Amino acid sequence: MDRIDRKLLNLLQQDASRTNADLAAEVGLSPSSCLRRIRRLRSAGVIDRVVAILNPAKAGRSVKAIITVELERHGEQYVRRFLDLAAAEPAVVQAYSVSGETDALLMLRLKDMEELDALTERLFRDESNVARYYTTFVIRTGKETTAIPL
Amino acid sequence: MDRIDRKLLNLLQQDASRTNADLAAEVGLSPSSCLRRIRRLRSAGVIDRVVAILNPAKAGRSVKAIITVELERHGEQYVRRFLDLAAAEPAVVQAYSVSGETDALLMLRLKDMEELDALTERLFRDESNVARYYTTFVIRTGKETTAIPL
DNA sequence: CGAGTTTGTGCAATAAAATTGCACGCGACG
DNA sequence: CGTCGCGTGCAATTTTATTGCACAAACTCG
Known part of the structure; x- marks a missing residue:
């Protein structure tokens, strides 16, 4: 859990729909390394799940x-x-x-x-x-x- | 916003990391139609964003x-x-x-x-x-x- | 009622992205 | 000083998303 992991987690908490290559570039890693880190964080349970957040009003729950x-x-x-x-x-x-x-x-x-x-x-x-x-x-x-x- | 859209939204709210083909099969659509629906929901703002949810304890915020x-x-x-x-x-x-x-x-x-x-x-x-x-x-x-x- | 338009669909081809095997480099440790 | 373990990048491969196209259903308006 180093600086890069934290940076990745912050990015993914903001937007988990970005491509791996995109994230990799932002944290300064190759796509493969970046992907491996994300997978590690996922299987370690640090990342619990990835979900879609709805707009409450547009989902009829204002x-x-x-x-x-x-x-x-x-x-x-x-x-x-x-x-x-x-x-x-x-x-x-x-x-x-x-x-x-x-x-x-x-x-x-x-x-x-x-x-x-x-x-x-x-x-x-x-x-x-x-x-x-x-x-x-x-x-x-x-x-x-x-x-x-x- | 029909029954299929709602089903898709429910699935994506639970797990947005599933593949489009997978979702398509579950709601009974072809991958292309399914993808178009998801994109429509996204650009309509019903889906606000897709994010990673962390485990609070493992992220050091218990x-x-x-x-x-x-x-x-x-x-x-x-x-x-x-x-x-x-x-x-x-x-x-x-x-x-x-x-x-x-x-x-x-x-x-x-x-x-x-x-x-x-x-x-x-x-x-x-x-x-x-x-x-x-x-x-x-x-x-x-x-x-x-x-x-x- | 019916021609035209809009909207959504599936299929197949294409493009993009994720994933894997492999070899290398770096630091920890004996 | 050599070896081991871990993480990395590159390139090939596989998987997935995306797009163009033709068709069918629903809806609109005369």
Whole structure:
């Protein structure tokens, strides 16, 4: 994991659709060496996967919401059970258990309010272990990246 | 934007490193038609970009934290200014202005606590407009996807 | 209803890119 | 000082993407 590897990772985190020859030129390697490095990073698991990022609005999911959840019982098995329940929802893109006042935090991608209504109904109606939940809406996005700084 | 387009987008959101011929077979199209659809989705902006997703731990950023911020003055220009400030920080991967009790929410990727300390120092020391901020740590990740449901 | 146009498709040829085998150079280590 | 291991570049090969073309379906407008 030297300087070149980091440079490659940074480039790939920005745009993984570039050709290998292109990347090789930018980091100052031959295409074959560059390719071998990328493959090594991939099989080492440093690169987890390569994905397409969609434009939320054009994919019909312009509403972003955050739900913080406080559970009745805070034990690990209860938290886990709730996270699994939330993870099963397609609209839930991130589900975390957290420290502090609340127990869990969900990040949602929604089509409209109706969908939020249906989701909260599903997640919190039967779930007798949820003491309280707070829904927050994202007004403006200042930054949203998948890139991990190196 | 028909059923085939959606199927393609779902596949590409999961794994954009598959070959075009492979994708074509899965959606039941010839490689050329499949490629043309993907290119159309890309130039229409539905596909925003293609990126490599790293393993946070293996990239040396295993700590995930959330900071919610309450500003002194809540006016739009103040919120914007704060978001810009936060967005400039490499450790900040998501920065939103939100509805509700607080004004902004930051999602962080950190190497260690020291980095958090340095960051809060930078973000909140000079920033006299910040009334209060709450730091929360992610204990467990139940789900974390970049895929937008279609 | 029907001619014309637009849009999408498959096939085959072509171009571009990834991948592999091989030999070399450099640094670590005995 | 020789040997080993690792990474590199080059060139050949294989795989993949891309393009031109002809055809079929859907849609439009008179």
